[in-house]
């Protein structure tokens with residue numbers, strides 16, 4: 445971890461960040477005269493200017509000035525987050541320690557007119573850079589708007605070989621209102637107190653390969669600000685016995701569904717003033733991902749590059765969201781893109797629709813200190829807002845990828861940043877790194893490709909030139 449120098453040793457630019465003058469402030473804390481004159485958007489804009497060029501300490505201070513990080517957060521982050529394994533012991537089994545991912549922030553996001561700092565926990569180089577760069581571009585030429593459609597999650601109760609479907613349907617119809625009340629009183633009272641609860645039931649029938657009929661009861665519930673997995677599973681299991689007694693059928697299993705088409709989150713980007721050719725290329729790239737599942741898979745991976753890191757940072761179940769997103773992408777029988785880009789009246793319009801079921805309470809969202817911190821950085825007060833932010837970042841990430849892929853290609857942006865990893869993987873020391881990186885950048889711009897082998901060769905040449913004794917490089921830790 446980078447060490448934090450004392451105030452006395454700071455250079456002038458560093459000192460200006462610490463004392464707030466980088467944000468136009470004359471002192472160190474918020475609430476100063478100059479700051480008071482700025483609205484939230486202007487303040488965030490100022491804080492994000494040159495953000496990627498700051499060192500770790502300066503980034504902390506910028507976010508502290510912005511009111512996004514508190515003094516105790518800085519202490520916590522500086523000492524590397526959670527250190528005691530006690531917490532891990534409470535979360536999972538057979539604990540050995542933690543697997544730590546880097547936590548960064550994406551900048552320049554303005555969603556539904558509100559500026560955000562987006563915390564992202566992710567190991568892949570260039571995701572945060574691409575998100576921030578594209579968000580800045582969108583801010584300059586357009587807007588991002590979002591909405592959540594529907595409120596209910598789904599629990600499933602399976603009757604593998606239903607004997608009398610009509611009777612089961614009749615029993616459910618007759619008892620639905622009573623069961624919903626009973627479930628809300630006995631199992632989902634916490635949700636009811638927060639304005640949600642079990643809402644309704646729908647029976648589906650499915651033809652089995654052996655010609656028999658399978659019945660599946662969908663139980664719907666509004667989980668409010670929780671993701672709702674535990675409560676909906678409890679609801680379904682509670683219902684098993686009354687269902688069997690009243691219908692004479694056998695329940696095979698009960699579990700939530702991750703294909704939550706009853707609660708979808710949508711984000712939309714509109715941009716004007718772009719080159720026509722660029723917009724058309726993005727539209728063509730979008731059509732590619734709509735028509736071809738091979739391309740759709742990669743396209744959707746790029747979207748999830750934006751979404752998963754927020755889910756991880758906020759302690760949400762990213763496997764559930766991934767499963768739901770991919771299932772939704774295949775809803776019409778072919779796996780397709782979750783996004784659609786089109787050009788209308790010289791405006792580039794992008795839309796993403798997906799079930800992005802998240803929580804800001806429950807699970808580890810309030811138990812994991814890093815998740816709590818990330819939720820505070822985002823400043824979200826509802827699960828829906830978090831879901832809308834995920835949809836917005838996913839769509840921006842997709843736009844960034846399509847813009848790069850249809851113009852300079854993916855290598856330029858990605859590999860420039862990846863050069864750092866290659867240099868490290870080749871075994872360069874801190875002193876050697878800048879020289880190796882510079883040479884690799886030259887090779888990249890000449891050859892348009894770069895590999896770990898290049899990094900090893902450049903390092904060996906450098907060491908030969910400097911007559912240094914080279915320690916054996918260890919290239920195994922980096923993918924090329």
Ligand code: MEV
Nearest residue numbers: 742743745746749845854
């Ligand atoms: C790489 O992590 C993600 C991309 O492949 C996404 C895409 O192809 O759209 C660049």
